[in-house]
Amino acid sequence: MGDHGPAKGFGRWLYTTNHKDIGTMYLWFSFAMFLMGGVFALVIRAELFQPGLQLVEPEFFNQMTTMHGLVMVFGAVMPAFVGLANWLIPMMIGAPDMALPRMNNWSFWILPFAFAMLTSTLFMEGGGPNFGWTFYAPLSTTYAPPSVTYFIFAVHIMGASSIMGSINIIATILNMRAPGMTLMKMPLFVWTWLITAYLLIAVMPVLAGCVTMMLMDIHFGTSFFSAAGGGDPVLFQHVFWFFGHPEVYIMILPAFGIVSAIIPTFARKPLFGYASMVYATASIAFLSFIVWAHHMFTVGMPIAGELFFMYATMLIAVPTGVKVFNWVTTMFRGSMTFETPMLFAIAFVILFSIGGFSGLMLAIAPADFQYHDTYFVVAHFHYVLVPGAIFSIMAAVYYWLPKWCGNMYDERLGKAHFWLSFIGLNVTFFPMHFVGLAGMPRRIPDYALQFADFNQIASMGAFLFGFSQVFFLFIVIKTIRGGAQATDEVWESPEGLEWTVASPAPYHTFTTPPAVK
Amino acid sequence: MRLITTQLARKGLLVLSRVAALPALLATSAATWAAPGDAVVDEAQRWVLNMTEGVTAVSREIFDLHMLIFWICVAIAVVVFGVMFWSMLMHRKSAGAKAASFHESTMVEIAWTVLPFMILVLMAIPATSSLIKIYDTSEADIDIKIVGYQWKWQYEYLGEDVSFFSNLTTSQDEIYGRAPRGEHYLLEVDEPLVIPINKKVRFLITANDVLHAWWVPALAVKRDAIPGYINDAWTIVEEPGIYRGQCAELCGKAHGFMPIVVHAMEEQDYSDWLVEKKKEALEIAKMNELVLPLDEMYARGEEVYLQSCAACHGVDGKGGVGPSMVGTAITTGPMQGHVDVLVNGVQGSAMQAFGNQLSELDLAAVVTYERNAWGNNMGDMVQAVDVLNYKKNQ
Numbered sequence A: 001m002g003d004h005g006p007a008k009g010f011g012r013w014l015y016t017t018n019h020k021d022i023g024t025m026y027l028w029f030s031f032a033m034f035l036m037g038g039v040f041a042l043v044i045r046a047e048l049f050q051p052g053l054q055l056v057e058p059e060f061f062n063q064m065t066t067m068h069g070l071v072m073v074f075g076a077v078m079p080a081f082v083g084l085a086n087w088l089i090p091m092m093i094g095a096p097d098m099a100l101p102r103m104n105n106w107s108f109w110i111l112p113f114a115f116a117m118l119t120s121t122l123f124m125e126g127g128g129p130n131f132g133w134t135f136y137a138p139l140s141t142t143y144a145p146p147s148v149t150y151f152i153f154a155v156h157i158m159g160a161s162s163i164m165g166s167i168n169i170i171a172t173i174l175n176m177r178a179p180g181m182t183l184m185k186m187p188l189f190v191w192t193w194l195i196t197a198y199l200l201i202a203v204m205p206v207l208a209g210c211v212t213m214m215l216m217d218i219h220f221g222t223s224f225f226s227a228a229g230g231g232d233p234v235l236f237q238h239v240f241w242f243f244g245h246p247e248v249y250i251m252i253l254p255a256f257g258i259v260s261a262i263i264p265t266f267a268r269k270p271l272f273g274y275a276s277m278v279y280a281t282a283s284i285a286f287l288s289f290i291v292w293a294h295h296m297f298t299v300g301m302p303i304a305g306e307l308f309f310m311y312a313t314m315l316i317a318v319p320t321g322v323k324v325f326n327w328v329t330t331m332f333r334g335s336m337t338f339e340t341p342m343l344f345a346i347a348f349v350i351l352f353s354i355g356g357f358s359g360l361m362l363a364i365a366p367a368d369f370q371y372h373d374t375y376f377v378v379a380h381f382h383y384v385l386v387p388g389a390i391f392s393i394m395a396a397v398y399y400w401l402p403k404w405c406g407n408m409y410d411e412r413l414g415k416a417h418f419w420l421s422f423i424g425l426n427v428t429f430f431p432m433h434f435v436g437l438a439g440m441p442r443r444i445p446d447y448a449l450q451f452a453d454f455n456q457i458a459s460m461g462a463f464l465f466g467f468s469q470v471f472f473l474f475i476v477i478k479t480i481r482g483g484a485q486a487t488d489e490v491w492e493s494p495e496g497l498e499w500t501v502a503s504p505a506p507y508h509t510f511t512t513p514p515a516v517k
Numbered sequence B: 001m002r003l004i005t006t007q008l009a010r011k012g013l014l015v016l017s018r019v020a021a022l023p024a025l026l027a028t029s030a031a032t033w034a035a036p037g038d039a040v041v042d043e044a045q046r047w048v049l050n051m052t053e054g055v056t057a058v059s060r061e062i063f064d065l066h067m068l069i070f071w072i073c074v075a076i077a078v079v080v081f082g083v084m085f086w087s088m089l090m091h092r093k094s095a096g097a098k099a100a101s102f103h104e105s106t107m108v109e110i111a112w113t114v115l116p117f118m119i120l121v122l123m124a125i126p127a128t129s130s131l132i133k134i135y136d137t138s139e140a141d142i143d144i145k146i147v148g149y150q151w152k153w154q155y156e157y158l159g160e161d162v163s164f165f166s167n168l169t170t171s172q173d174e175i176y177g178r179a180p181r182g183e184h185y186l187l188e189v190d191e192p193l194v195i196p197i198n199k200k201v202r203f204l205i206t207a208n209d210v211l212h213a214w215w216v217p218a219l220a221v222k223r224d225a226i227p228g229y230i231n232d233a234w235t236i237v238e239e240p241g242i243y244r245g246q247c248a249e250l251c252g253k254a255h256g257f258m259p260i261v262v263h264a265m266e267e268q269d270y271s272d273w274l275v276e277k278k279k280e281a282l283e284i285a286k287m288n289e290l291v292l293p294l295d296e297m298y299a300r301g302e303e304v305y306l307q308s309c310a311a312c313h314g315v316d317g318k319g320g321v322g323p324s325m326v327g328t329a330i331t332t333g334p335m336q337g338h339v340d341v342l343v344n345g346v347q348g349s350a351m352q353a354f355g356n357q358l359s360e361l362d363l364a365a366v367v368t369y370e371r372n373a374w375g376n377n378m379g380d381m382v383q384a385v386d387v388l389n390y391k392k393n394q
């Protein structure tokens, strides 16, 4: 078998069935969406820099909060993890490619269309979706702008893409492991993705059902969510969050896998409690299905429901705690160095834990009556998503980029990027805890005067964070175009099959299965 | 390339040092950020870091619960981050640390599963008892129905024949920075909800159009207002005062502009207020018998229009969320149809039924205004009694 290289020109990318090409496209696409979602966020922060309305009208402000959320969740974080899965899972389990390469191509290529459609709504009459990324009915049905139909179609396409991606990942992991690669030898990134893929397959159809019911209500005279027609607006929230809560874990489980790969490498010590990490991930996945109504403590559930969802939610702290303790114990008595991926991973552990603590506070139903729908919630979920999901993705890029392109990134620039992001993030989101507790609701374009100071600080942090990511783009491009030649191992004796192939990884790897110890 | 990167790094550092200096900078010169003339917020309010303790037994209980959980989290954080920073300091390769190779211990795993679980049980006990208290809405002294509308609140004192709307009074000029902002910018209304202190007041909360949420932090009451549902909540306020809150569920364009103001007063003052309110209602009923000339109706209608309609149809009648009012089939067509739109609204659109929101006189006035403003010049008018008859006969 000859080692044939990639085709030339645009056709290479359009027709490719190569997991590395597709992974690369996913990653670039998600970065583009990250910048676009970031611009939306900066519009929000610019308007909130001062009390009063200066830059945008409330209608447009609402479109920005909605699109920021949708684009970041479905366009930036999820495709980035799928991109990493594409690049890494076959190399980690010693497979030549993904199990279903043509479907792989398809699941990527429908995404740009979905997001083109979603973004185009901003230019339509009546504006784009303006009902929040949670799109509660009836604001998103009876009272929605006409563009909502495009939004629904775009969500369907994204869902189809995710489901296909998940089927592919499951098929790959279950069928294509090299001989000797038993399940309990798989790297944690593979484990967490396997579980994530099951979550996706379970909940994406629920989301599809949810938007389909909206479509029926809007165009075909049904009343699923309209009280006037005998329907139920609260039903919407139950259906949405039955998808939405597992979705939150879809965005964090692969991050756990990444961090579990990076910390041992730079602590020069094996991961502590591998088996318990696997069980903890599975427990979190299970619990994620029975806590959804903690997003709805104020809808007026019966007290039994309120108590059930409170207890179940608090329980999630246990497996999450186990993970954090394992990471910390991995560092304990290691021989640590602090290269950029490690800095991001350590920041992940600390800041994600802070987000976890505020999550535990939010789980306490009576206290949630004060926190719900305030900036405290905004602070909470940005602490789990930005230093959680996003930092883990950046850590992954710094960690595996030398393997992908064969060049080392510039360590000084990487560290500068880390510190700028770290400071920008905390300056942006930490003050949000304060204004939230002081009584500022979320999703408002203007606020009372006493919230002005912390909002100003948050806005400045947001611009710092935003521009640091342009710097990241620069670092990545610079690394791809040149830099010190990376060794095959890249780091000091890292674990995993991907480090046994050349750097840059050849177009085809493991065409004959490797030997697994 | 090198040059650019070092320059970039230097720039980054500059921005960094500026950001680090921010709090100090702001503390000294924050007044320069606000628009000139805006009310000055006192120091204590500007840097509020924590939840209010509020003015009810429940709000204090929630505050204590919040602080309890917070301190438990802090304690856990100190231990976990302590070990972490200790490792980062002492177990560095550069400090000559050699890596150990242990990587498993079932005992340890069981310990840090069981211990957190027990801490959680300790947290759940007070949380459960608070929740049970909050859910006990029985035996209220006063029942008030609260209805959320895009974008205002209606308060109806059940059994008292008193009902009114509560609208934001902050002017557009303040919002757009053309006038200095007052002390209660965005948190002020034309008619606050009035309740007596030391009485159990039950709120029955619902909505007319989309979801809203009624929230007053000082009372620790937050309940979603949902069309087709009636949620209940209660409070016993202990100190007289004015307490402010906001709608807490995204409800469209003016979600940020539908505040809640609760005026809690001594029982006697409350009774006086209630008597006064009932008298007012009678007067309005009397006004409905009035027959006014066109110019007076027009002037009154303009006021009503600016208050209740301009947000959607535009100050100049040219439209916005709602359609233009200039020369349309309704505003320049038969009177009957025009009155009908006002009284019954347009099903399935943002145009609400104003029949129960405005008095007959105001309904008549605003219709008259629309038919004669912006060059519609119909020259005709409608009186309160006509609207009353229309309502009765439909």
Ligand SMILES: [Cu+2]
Pocket: B148, B149, B151, B211, B212, B213, B247, B248, B249, B250, B251, B255, B258
């Ligand atoms: Cu509202």
